[in-house]
Amino acid sequence: MPRIAMDRSGEMEVFARVVQEGGFSAAARSLDLTPSAVSKLIARLEARLGARLLVRTTRALTLTEEGEAFHHAATRIIQDLNDADQAASGGALRGRLRINASIPFGSMFVAPALRGFLENNPHLTVDLSLTDDIVDLLAQRADVAIRMGTLADSGLIARKLGESPRVICAAPAYLERRGIPQLPEDLAGHDCLTFNFRRGWPTWPFRQDGRNIEQPVRGNLIVNNGETMRQMTLAGVGIARLGSFHVAADISAGRLTPLLEAYNPGDLELISALYVGGGPIPHRVRVFIEYMAKALKQLSLG
Structure with missing residues (x-):
């Protein structure tokens, strides 16, 4: 999978992938990134938003209340972007x-x-x-x-x-x-x-x-x-x-x-x-x- 651009939409995609895969390492593998790169990007995203989005323990990764709200919005935006890409590429x-x-x-x-x-x-x-x-x-x-x-x-x-x-x-x-x-x-x-x-x-x-x-x-x-x-x-x-x-x-x-x-x-x-x-x-x-x-x-x- 090609590397994604690290802009705001890229941050959203990485965050959504972490939630989807249930961890940083699994998300990194699916995105062709290193776990440290994913971790740094999530930390940068949380710093920019001024809110903690994820809580990690040795057994699980859970969303905070702010994380739930951001994930819902990010998923919708990512889908809108995907739909726009599909429309531009003939609907594929x-x-x-x-x-x-x-x-x-x-x-x-x-x-x-x-x-x-x-x-x-x-x-x-x-x-x-x-x-x-x-x-x-x-x-x-x-x-x-x-x-x-x-x-x-x-x-x-x-x-x-x-x-x-x-x-x-x-x-x-x-x-x-x-x-x-x-x-x-x-x-x-x-x-x-x-x-x-x-x-x-x-x-x-x-x-x-x-x-x-x-x-x-x-x-x-x-x-x-x-x-x-x-x-x-x-x-x-x-x-x-x-x-x-x-x-x-x-x-x-x-x-x-x-x-x-x-x-x-x-x-x-x-x-x-x-x-x-x-x-x-x-x-x-x-x-x-x-x-x-x-x-x-x-x-x-x-």
């Missing part, structure tokens, strides 16, 4: 795009789609993280998150990318052992696998006798991601409600059996892209979201 995307996606959907759809995106944007570096945990985009410094299901209220901006049907299913071994539920209320006598990131006792939606109902479910296993739930369902632990995109191959192969389909109310799982609002959406984020929206339209999600 440069820099780093941090994407966070749920484990099953990220593995099955986001990761495979990235090949074409990277081919279209060869000067862009994509940093992809997969987790089903609730992610704080600001704390994790992610540019965009792709999430499934109903979204909690937050200050994030959501863009709908698509939707996937949900299916209730179980392994043949479980059904041989515990019986096949014929009505939604029969689930009260079964082990239903649920997620630990949903508060309270979960309910599953059905349509019965011309009206929509919410059937409470319980089980002896709670998990934090869809792939673990799929594996436990395949192992015969219980009944699961999962996106059909996630289990379509298992159902087709007979490894899982769909249940209570006559009572399915058109249960859909929303697919959304989330990003931080409060200003113009960065060009790289906007281009990626548009790319994923088009890519998902071409895929069968169940």
Whole structure:
């Protein structure tokens, strides 16, 4: 990577890189600088601002209140400069795009789609993280998150990318052992696998006798991601409600059996892209979201 000019925008970029990498040495490697040069530049920046921005210990590097404010402003300015460079260079995307996606959907759809995106944007570096945990985009410094299901209220901006049907299913071994539920209320006598990131006792939606109902479910296993739930369902632990995109191959192969389909109310799982609002959406984020929206339209999600 070419050395950056040590002007005010250069100071901001070095400071932002220190925060991003979590330390002076890692930032120095990514910028092709020495750690002492990075340290001196941060010291000069703090002296010029008359405020301490970073607190270093042997274990961690944390931002002061002034550092948080400066980092927020510096990140926005750096992005504006990058967007200006991209506009002047014919719109070519440069820099780093941090994407966070749920484990099953990220593995099955986001990761495979990235090949074409990277081919279209060869000067862009994509940093992809997969987790089903609730992610704080600001704390994790992610540019965009792709999430499934109903979204909690937050200050994030959501863009709908698509939707996937949900299916209730179980392994043949479980059904041989515990019986096949014929009505939604029969689930009260079964082990239903649920997620630990949903508060309270979960309910599953059905349509019965011309009206929509919410059937409470319980089980002896709670998990934090869809792939673990799929594996436990395949192992015969219980009944699961999962996106059909996630289990379509298992159902087709007979490894899982769909249940209570006559009572399915058109249960859909929303697919959304989330990003931080409060200003113009960065060009790289906007281009990626548009790319994923088009890519998902071409895929069968169940």
